[in-house]
Amino acid sequence: MRKAGPFLALAAAETCSLSGTRLSTIAIPWLVLSTTGSPVLTGVTAMMEMLPYVVAKALGGPLIDRVGAKRIAIVCDSVSVAVVALVPLLDFFGLLGMPVLLPAVFAMGVLRGPSDAAKQAMVPDIARLANVSLERVTGVASAIERLASTAGAAGAGALIGLIGPGQALLVNAATFAAAALIVAVGIPDMRRTPELSGARPAERPSYLDDLREGWRFLRGDAVLVSIVVMVAITNLLDQAYHAVLLPVWTRDSGHGPELLGAMFAAFAGASIAGAAIAAAISERMPRLIVYTVAFLLTGFPRFLVTALDAPLGLVFTTLAIGGFASGFLNPILSAVIFERIPKPLTGRVIALNTALCFALIPFGGLVGGTLISTIGLAAALLLTGFAYLVATLFPLALKSFRGFDRAVADVGASVSRR
Numbered sequence: 001m002r003k004a005g006p007f008l009a010l011a012a013a014e015t016c017s018l019s020g021t022r023l024s025t026i027a028i029p030w031l032v033l034s035t036t037g038s039p040v041l042t043g044v045t046a047m048m049e050m051l052p053y054v055v056a057k058a059l060g061g062p063l064i065d066r067v068g069a070k071r072i073a074i075v076c077d078s079v080s081v082a083v084v085a086l087v088p089l090l091d092f093f094g095l096l097g098m099p100v101l102l103p104a105v106f107a108m109g110v111l112r113g114p115s116d117a118a119k120q121a122m123v124p125d126i127a128r129l130a131n132v133s134l135e136r137v138t139g140v141a142s143a144i145e146r147l148a149s150t151a152g153a154a155g156a157g158a159l160i161g162l163i164g165p166g167q168a169l170l171v172n173a174a175t176f177a178a179a180a181l182i183v184a185v186g187i188p189d190m191r192r193t194p195e196l197s198g199a200r201p202a203e204r205p206s207y208l209d210d211l212r213e214g215w216r217f218l219r220g221d222a223v224l225v226s227i228v229v230m231v232a233i234t235n236l237l238d239q240a241y242h243a244v245l246l247p248v249w250t251r252d253s254g255h256g257p258e259l260l261g262a263m264f265a266a267f268a269g270a271s272i273a274g275a276a277i278a279a280a281i282s283e284r285m286p287r288l289i290v291y292t293v294a295f296l297l298t299g300f301p302r303f304l305v306t307a308l309d310a311p312l313g314l315v316f317t318t319l320a321i322g323g324f325a326s327g328f329l330n331p332i333l334s335a336v337i338f339e340r341i342p343k344p345l346t347g348r349v350i351a352l353n354t355a356l357c358f359a360l361i362p363f364g365g366l367v368g369g370t371l372i373s374t375i376g377l378a379a380a381l382l383l384t385g386f387a388y389l390v391a392t393l394f395p396l397a398l399k400s401f402r403g404f405d406r407a408v409a410d411v412g413a414s415v416s417r418r
Contacts (some may be wrong), residue, residue: 007126009186012146013179014119017077021176022169023156026264028105029243029365030257033100033167039244039369041098046104046243046365049109054358057113061152061351062210069118070187076115077180083107085173093168112322117351122187123337124346138338139279139331147272158263165257213402214280214348221340224353226395227333233358233391234299237384239364240371241303245381248372249306259312265324266316274327277392291332295392297325303385307378 028049032042088106090096159168205213205417218224233265242264250260274294278285305318339351373381 007130007140007189009182010126011120012140012186013073013182014141015144015147015196016175016182017115017119017179018266019155020084020179022264023159023175024401025242026156026158026257026261027160027165027168027172028101028373029247030160030260032038032101033247034165036098039248039372040366041369042247042297043240043244043367043369044188045098045102045105046239048106048361049362050358050364051109051362052106053109053113053360054355054362055113056110056365057117057358058352058355058385059211060114060117061214061348062207062348063114064118064121064351065344066191069121070189073115073122074180074184076111076118077176077183080108080111080115080176081173081180083111083113084169084176088167088170088173091164092351093374096166100254102291114351117347117354119183120192120354121347121350122144123334124343126187137280138334139275142327142330142334143275143279145267155261156402157258157265160261182292191311210348211352214345214352217341217345218349218352222398224337224340227337228353228356228397229393230395231333232360234295234388235357235389236360236364236367237299240368241359241364241381243365244368244372245384248377249381253309254376263316263319267319267326268321270320271327274324275331276327278328285328285332287332287336292392292396294325294328297418298322299328299383299392303381303388307381307385308367309378330363 028045029042032045034041036042060072083104087096122214123137123141130137155171156168159171218228225276246263247260250256250263253259299322301318302315302322305315310318337353338346368380370383371383375383375401
């Protein structure tokens with residue numbers, strides 16, 4: 001049980017922060033859409049959070065390796081409490097306009113980026129402490145992530161309908177506070193990069209040298225590059241769907257935030273089952289086949305049913321099937337990525353990898369809003385759906401992607417397989 005303690009603490013911290021973040025991803029777009037009525041402004045607001053998120057995540061990698069992942073996570077989550085709580089406070093006094101909301105959202109992104117990267121960088125060490133495979137740890141973590149997303153989405157719709165999107169963000173502030181406390185108490189200090197912690201200040205490589213070293217390693221691994229390109233494109237399209245396309249579809253269909261939250265919850269809830277199965281059979285799964293089929297099921301169909309204005313029953317069924325399939329993706333991707341990164345480079349390469357995967361997300365809401373304004377909602381849904389299909393099939397044409405199943409770093413070798 002003692003070995004499992006740090007993993008349980010990380011899982012609990014992730015549950016808190018992710019459930020709160022899911023609430024904010026529904027509350028903030030709905031707040032902008034309900035007050036301005038503009039899909040473009042809704043997309044701009046989403047971009048104002050995600051752009052600094054990506055940049056801060058990429059630049060925070062060397063700091064994680066130098067200062068320690070635990071310390072970065074605690075500091076960023078603690079400051080996030082004050083920033084997020086500022087939004088409902090200003091909303092209560094009637095002072096929350098776009099000139100105030102956009103800087104607040106920008107600050108949220110700056111803080112969330114390094115915090116998320118730091119928690120991800122803890123995973124290999126926690127897998128070693130628990131003496132289990134990376135697939136199992138990432139599978140369980142993915143199931144917990146999906147559970148947090150489900151609870152956050154379901155609760156968000158009801159909470160927004162009850163007290164309004166601005167005041168609902170108080171819950172988000174509370175979840176950041178809980179996450180910081182859990183990490184501080186439940187996770188031991190992880191050892192930092194040996195060559196950095198043992199070197200005298202004059203001998204340490206510069207921050208830019210660390211960043212360049214991480215970049216050289218990442219771009220030199222063909223599998224990691226292929227994953228980054230494909231995930232970056234699908235993340236762009238997912239952001240367009242979640243931040244603008246689906247909220248506008250919900251509003252135009254005559255429904256409120258309760259239905260929007262229920263649809264997010266249906267997708268995320270079904271993904272819990274997929275992630276749980278992936279965690280149980282992770283070491284026996286044919287990675288590439290499962291990965292490909294899962295992406296095909298989780299992508300294009302959900303765009304199609306909303307574009308065709310299908311009955312709600314069919315929409316929810318499609319979301320549930322796609323959500324179940326998506327539960328298999330993160331355990332596979334995370335294990336592949338961690339297995340290919342040497343321990344001394346974990347913080348900076350993980351930060352760069354995830355930042356690049358998120359690099360197009362800031363523009364997703366803007367793309368969604370612009371498409372709706374130019375070609376209409378139904379055509380926008382179809383176009384983004386077809387683009388999603390092409391993006392998921394693209395890596396299969398690359399010979400380098402055949403290395404998907406091979407671990408090349410010291411991480412995989414140092415974790416016992418059962």
